[in-house]
Amino acid sequence: MESSLDAENRNRPSEVSLSVENIGGIDETEVSLSDGVTVLSGRNATNRTSLLQGIMAALGSDHVSLKADAEEGRSVLEFGDETYHRTLTRRNATVKTDGDPYLDDPEIADLFAFLLETNEARQAVARGDDLQELIMRPVDTDAIQAEIKQYERQKRDLDEQLSELDDLEQRLPSLEQKRTQLTNEIETLQEELEEAQAELEETNVDVEERREEQSELETKLGDLRGTRADLERVRDKVETERESIEALETEREEVQERLDSLSTDDDADIDRIEAEIEMLQEEKDELTEEISQLQSTIQFNEQLLEESGSVLPTTDQGDDGAVTDQLLADSETVTCWTCGSSVAHEQIETTIEQLRTTRQERLEARTEVSSELSERRELLSEINENRSEYERTTRRLDSIDDEIERRTTRIEELTTEREELTDQIESLEAEIEELETEEYGDVLDKHKEVNQLEFELERTENERDEVEDEIESIETRLETRTELETRREDVTDELTSLRTQIDQIEADAVEAFNEHMANLLERLEYDNLDRIWIDRTTREVRDGRRTVTKSSFDLKIVRSTDDGAAYEDSIDHLSESEREVIGLVFALAGYLVHDVYETVPFMLLDSLEAIDAERIAALVEYFESSAPYLVVALLDEDAQALEGNHDVITTI
Structure with missing residues (x-):
C-alpha cells in the first residue's frame, strides 16, 4: 500500500531553485535543491547556516536574520509551477517581513522541520523542558473543547427527545386500552x-x-x-x-x-474580564514580539561567531580574503561589525546564553499568560451564557404568565x-x-x-x-426514533473522537519517539546506553476554577555499568552527542505525529558537529525516509561519510 509520504512525493518537483540575497552572511547566491538529501558541505563560516535560513525565509519562518550591513534582503523559492518569495527590510532597528511565502503559519515547521541549533524542540530536550507542552502546541485545544461543548449540547437535546419518545411509548398501551373501551361503549x-x-x-x-x-x-x-x-x-x-x-x-x-x-449581577464582571482579556492579549503579543526579536538576536550572534568574516563592512584591501583570514587566524576574538573593536568569543557566547535564558523565561511567561487568557475567555463565555440563559428563562416565564x-x-x-x-x-x-x-x-x-x-x-x-x-x-413520532438514535450514535462517536483526540496525539507522539529512539540507539551503538524512552503519565491539577487531567512526558534513560548492572540516569549526565540525538528524535516524532510533511516538504538539519561522522551518516539515512527534501549542513569530513548518491553543494 502506498504511504501518505509516497503519495505526496508523486506531486512534488524533483528539483527546486532558491535564490538568496542579504540573509545571514550571504551577499547573493542561487542554488538548486533536489528531492531526497541535499548536503551543504564546507568548513565553518561558509554560509551553510545562512543558506538554511534563506530556505526558511522563503518557506515563511521569522527565525531568520538580515545581513548586518544590509537594509533589505530577499529569498525566492521556485517550487514547480509556483514561486514563493519573502523580503526582509530593516526599519528603525527592527526587521520587517513581506511577500508571499510557502506557509501562512510557520509555527509547526519552526518546531519540527527547521532543526537548526536553536530549534526549540532540540533545545527543550537538552534543557529538560516540558516536552508535552511542546508537542501539543500546534493543537488548538480551545477549539476542540468548544467543539466538545457543542456536541454535548446536541447529545443532551437528542437524549431529551429520545426520553420523550420513551414516555410517549409508555402511554401507548393505556391509550390503546382506552380506545378499546370507548369502542365497546x-x-x-x-x-x-x-x-x-x-x-x-x-x-x-x-x-x-x-x-x-x-x-x-x-x-x-x-x-x-x-x-x-x-x-x-x-x-x-x-x-x-x-x-x-x-x-x-x-x-x-x-x-x-x-x-x-x-x-444577573455580572455587568461589572464582564467589563472587568473584557479589560483583563485585552490586557492579557496585549501582554501575549508583546511577549511574542520580544521572543521573535530575541531569537533574531541569538541567531545574529551565533552567525557572528560562525561566519564572522561575512558580516564585516567592505574594506579597500586588495585581498578580499585578508580580513577573513585575519579573523580566522585569531580564534579567540571577533571584530564587532558596529564599532570595529575586538570582542572575545567567550563574551559573545556568554551573551548568547543569557539571551537564550531570557528567551526561555519569555516563553514560559507567554505560556502562563496564554493559560490565564484561556481561563478568562472561558469565564467570560460562562457569564455570557448565564446571561443568555437568564434572558431566555425570563422570556419563557413571561410567556407562561401570558398563557x-x-x-x-x-x-x-x-x-x-x-x-x-x-x-x-x-x-x-x-x-x-x-x-x-x-x-x-x-x-x-x-x-x-x-x-x-x-x-x-x-x-x-x-x-x-x-x-x-x-x-x-405518537406512532408518527416514534417512527423518528431510529433516525434520532443514529444521530445520537454519530454525535457520541464524534464526542469520543474529540475527547480522545488530544490523548491520541500524545500517545502517538510518545509511541513515535520511543520507536525511533529504540531503532536509532540500535544503529548508533552508544556504549552503555541501554534504553531511552518517554513515559507518559497523567495527574489531576487545578486550572483556574476547574480540576483537569494534565499529561506529563517524563524522559527515562537507562545505562549499564561495565559489569552489566543497569541504572537510571538523567539527561544532564549524557554526552553532547547523545543529547543532540535525543533532541532530533523528539523533533522527528513531532514531525511525524503532526504530518508536517503535508504542510511543508522540507526538513533542515544543522549543527551536528557534536555527533561523529559515522553516526551522522546513519542519522541522515534514517531521517531521509521521513522528509521529501532533507537539507543537511555538514563539515567536509562528515559529508564524506554519507553513503549513496546525494547532491552536494560546496559553494554558497
Whole structure:
C-alpha cells in the first residue's frame, strides 16, 4: 500500500531553485535543491547556516536574520509551477517581513522541520523542558473543547427527545386500552339507541289533532339535545383549560426556580474580564514580539561567531580574503561589525546564553499568560451564557404568565357560556314539561331517552377520535426514533473522537519517539546506553476554577555499568552527542505525529558537529525516509561519510 509520504512525493518537483540575497552572511547566491538529501558541505563560516535560513525565509519562518550591513534582503523559492518569495527590510532597528511565502503559519515547521541549533524542540530536550507542552502546541485545544461543548449540547437535546419518545411509548398501551373501551361503549350505545328508537316508533301515537303539539315537542327536544351537547363541550373545554393551567403553573415553578438560580449581577464582571482579556492579549503579543526579536538576536550572534568574516563592512584591501583570514587566524576574538573593536568569543557566547535564558523565561511567561487568557475567555463565555440563559428563562416565564392569563380569561368566558347554556336547558326542560300530557308521557320519555343516547354516542365517538388522533401522533413520532438514535450514535462517536483526540496525539507522539529512539540507539551503538524512552503519565491539577487531567512526558534513560548492572540516569549526565540525538528524535516524532510533511516538504538539519561522522551518516539515512527534501549542513569530513548518491553543494 502506498504511504501518505509516497503519495505526496508523486506531486512534488524533483528539483527546486532558491535564490538568496542579504540573509545571514550571504551577499547573493542561487542554488538548486533536489528531492531526497541535499548536503551543504564546507568548513565553518561558509554560509551553510545562512543558506538554511534563506530556505526558511522563503518557506515563511521569522527565525531568520538580515545581513548586518544590509537594509533589505530577499529569498525566492521556485517550487514547480509556483514561486514563493519573502523580503526582509530593516526599519528603525527592527526587521520587517513581506511577500508571499510557502506557509501562512510557520509555527509547526519552526518546531519540527527547521532543526537548526536553536530549534526549540532540540533545545527543550537538552534543557529538560516540558516536552508535552511542546508537542501539543500546534493543537488548538480551545477549539476542540468548544467543539466538545457543542456536541454535548446536541447529545443532551437528542437524549431529551429520545426520553420523550420513551414516555410517549409508555402511554401507548393505556391509550390503546382506552380506545378499546370507548369502542365497546360506542357499540353498546348504538345498540341501546337502536332499541330506544324502535320503542319510540312502537309507542308513537298517531293522533291527527296532536300532530302540531308533537311536532313542537320534537323541535324542543331537538333543541334540548343540541344545547346539552354544547354544554358538554363547554365543560370539556373548561376542564382542558384547567389542566393546561395546572401544567403551566407547574412549569412556572420550575422556570422560576431556574431563574432564581441565575445571577444577573455580572455587568461589572464582564467589563472587568473584557479589560483583563485585552490586557492579557496585549501582554501575549508583546511577549511574542520580544521572543521573535530575541531569537533574531541569538541567531545574529551565533552567525557572528560562525561566519564572522561575512558580516564585516567592505574594506579597500586588495585581498578580499585578508580580513577573513585575519579573523580566522585569531580564534579567540571577533571584530564587532558596529564599532570595529575586538570582542572575545567567550563574551559573545556568554551573551548568547543569557539571551537564550531570557528567551526561555519569555516563553514560559507567554505560556502562563496564554493559560490565564484561556481561563478568562472561558469565564467570560460562562457569564455570557448565564446571561443568555437568564434572558431566555425570563422570556419563557413571561410567556407562561401570558398563557396562564389568557387561559384564565378563557375559563371565565367558558364559565359564563356554561351558565347561559344551563339556563337554556332549564328553560327548554320547563317548556317540554308543559307540552307533556299523560297521553304522550311515554312518547316524551322515549324522545328524551333517544335524545340522551344520541348525545352520549356523539360525545363518546368524539372522545374516541381524539384518542385515535393521539395514538396516530405518537406512532408518527416514534417512527423518528431510529433516525434520532443514529444521530445520537454519530454525535457520541464524534464526542469520543474529540475527547480522545488530544490523548491520541500524545500517545502517538510518545509511541513515535520511543520507536525511533529504540531503532536509532540500535544503529548508533552508544556504549552503555541501554534504553531511552518517554513515559507518559497523567495527574489531576487545578486550572483556574476547574480540576483537569494534565499529561506529563517524563524522559527515562537507562545505562549499564561495565559489569552489566543497569541504572537510571538523567539527561544532564549524557554526552553532547547523545543529547543532540535525543533532541532530533523528539523533533522527528513531532514531525511525524503532526504530518508536517503535508504542510511543508522540507526538513533542515544543522549543527551536528557534536555527533561523529559515522553516526551522522546513519542519522541522515534514517531521517531521509521521513522528509521529501532533507537539507543537511555538514563539515567536509562528515559529508564524506554519507553513503549513496546525494547532491552536494560546496559553494554558497
